[in-house]
Amino acid sequence: MKVTLAIETSCDDTSVALVRQDGFVLGILSSHQNEFHQKFGGVVPEIASRQHVMQFFPLLEKLMAEAQILSQQVDFISVTTSPGLMGSLLVGVTAAKSLAFAWGKPIVGVNHLEGHLMAPFLWDPTHTPLSTTVENSVALSVSGGHTEIYFIRKFGTYELLGKTRDDAAGEAFDKFAKMLGLPFPGGVEVDRLSAFGNPKYHDFPRGILDENKFETSFSGLKSSAQRFIADHADLTRVSDLCASFQEAIVDTLLQKLELARQKTGAMQFILTGGVSANSRLRQKSSEWAKANHVLLLIPPLRYCTDNAAMIGWVGMKKFLLGQADDIHVKASPHNL
Numbered sequence: 198m199k200v201t202l203a204i205e206t207s208c209d210d211t212s213v214a215l216v217r218q219d220g221f222v223l224g225i226l227s228s229h230q231n232e233f234h235q236k237f238g239g240v241v242p243e244i245a246s247r248q249h250v251m252q253f254f255p256l257l258e259k260l261m262a263e264a265q266i267l268s269q270q271v272d273f274i275s276v277t278t279s280p281g282l283m284g285s286l287l288v289g290v291t292a293a294k295s296l297a298f299a300w301g302k303p304i305v306g307v308n309h310l311e312g313h314l315m316a317p318f319l320w321d322p323t324h325t326p327l328s329t330t331v332e333n334s335v336a337l338s339v340s341g342g343h344t345e346i347y348f349i350r351k352f353g354t355y356e357l358l359g360k361t362r363d364d365a366a367g368e369a370f371d372k373f374a375k376m377l378g379l380p381f382p383g384g385v386e387v388d389r390l391s392a393f394g395n396p397k398y399h400d401f402p403r404g405i406l407d408e409n410k411f412e413t414s415f416s417g418l419k420s421s422a423q424r425f426i427a428d429h430a431d432l433t434r435v436s437d438l439c440a441s442f443q444e445a446i447v448d449t450l451l452q453k454l455e456l457a458r459q460k461t462g463a464m465q466f467i468l469t470g471g472v473s474a475n476s477r478l479r480q481k482s483s484e485w486a487k488a489n490h491v492l493l494l495i496p497p498l499r500y501c502t503d504n505a506a507m508i509g510w511v512g513m514k515k516f517l518l519g520q521a522d523d524i525h526v527k528a529s530p531h532n533l
């Protein structure tokens with residue numbers, strides 16, 4: 198069975214993984230940089246690249262040692278080439294090229310968003326996916342940089358149904374958290390505080406735009422939250438406010454899932470990307486799926502946020518389809 202070493206450095210998580218031909222994750226190690234970006238309230242690109250450089254080789258050495266895999270047992274290297282922060286991508290791509298050259302192995306460039314779409318199909322000793330086929334699924338990919346809904350005809354054929362017109366859902370969570378002075382990344386903290394709050398405390402606008410279109414918008418919600426916070430200088434009900442804000446995002450995303458169900462007739466849905474780690478979204482979407490008798494695949498938390506295993510799985514599929522790149526493969530900040 199083939200094995201790939203996968204590398205993900207597109208934003209602020211340095212991640213390496215070993216993935217087998219059948220999607221089994223032999224090992225994964227990730228290192229986030231939250232403490233370095235915390236005081237700036239967002240990812241600082243120069244700091245992110247520098248941290249990737251510092252963290253990459255120690256992580257790789259540890260991964261190979263823990264998984265007891267030698268370089269000779271790795272068949273090829275998968276690496277995120279787009280989209281992302283250019284400096285961050287370059288660290289991973291340069292490391293991948295160096296290893297490919299030194300080990301005499303092929304290299305496969307992977308689109309980060311395609312990685313998120315395939316994340317629910319990874320498996321390991323503690324997780325078995327509910328389905329092994331991606332054909333004719335609808336995927337809602339919600340992360341810090343993207344909020345997109347696709348119809349996936351088959352692996353490699355993705356029809357974009359709609360996306361956000363402005364902020365991504367994760368970005369909205371992060372900006373809202375910053376307004377409240379909560380730690381970065383904000384989505385995690387808003388999720389945690391919301392567990393103690395009342396989602397009916399304040400009725401925030403839903404970012405739905407047109408009920409019949411897949412396009413979303415979160416800028417109105419953001420401005421509304423900004424006004425609310427400015428008008429309530431003595432705000433004490435932070436958990437209630439978080440729960441209300443979170444509910445607006447979750448409702449918006451659920452409305453798009455339901456629209457996709459009605460318009461495409463799909464029976465299998467995928468919820469993926471960093472925001473799919475959100476506990477309220479996981480709960481409400483699971484209830485929605487049950488009520489509508491459709492299969493909903495949500496990756497376990499470790500494969501929701503940025504990770505190299507999802508990159509390895511896409512790399513593996515491309516490699517087996519004869520789509521390997523060569524040493525000249527390039528990084529790009531754009532969604533190629």
Ligand code: KG4
Pocket residue numbers: 208339340341342343366367368370371382383384385388470471472473474475476501502503
């Ligand atoms: O997929 P990801 O790790 O990176 C990108 O490709 O952007 O997503 C990161 C985003 C951040 O905006 C973060 O706040 C959000 O995912 N996030 C969450 C939760 N965990 C991560 N948002 C809401 N609830 C969570 N539990």
Ligand code: ZN
Pocket residue numbers: 309313340341470471502503
């Ligand atoms: Zn991501």
